Amino acid sequence: MERLNREYIALLSGTGSASEKFWKLEKRIHEDKRRGGVVMRMSRSNMELNLLSLLSDGVISTAELDGFSEELREKLTFVLRDHRDWDHGDS
Incomplete structure (x- = not known):
């Protein structure tokens, strides 16, 4: 904000x-x-999508995910990288 x-x-x-x-x-x-950093529904079921939205909007960085499990961090990093590659036509 x-x-x-x-x-x-x-x-x-x-x-x-x-x-x-x-x-x-x-x-x-x-x-x-409509951007994730402005309005979000907070719940456990939305957590991964919320984090992904915050990451893709540049509100948070992957370094700020240190308190989360390695599995979740890898998953978010993979999805974010794949999304960025798709946006740039690299896939």
Whole structure:
């Protein structure tokens, strides 16, 4: 959230008319509301998907998973790497 706030401030401080900046911010907030770091349903059954979402959005890093099992860390790392490869057309 802190990173998003800084990005919003930068957007509002940038060049362009006040109305252009307003509508860009409105669009950006609308898009960001759906991101994992902003809204999540917390439950055990959603834990892996939540962690994967936080990792892929850059909210947390794999280094921050040290308290979790080796099996879970490997699984998330594999899925994240596979997802990134697919996004870049490397698979």
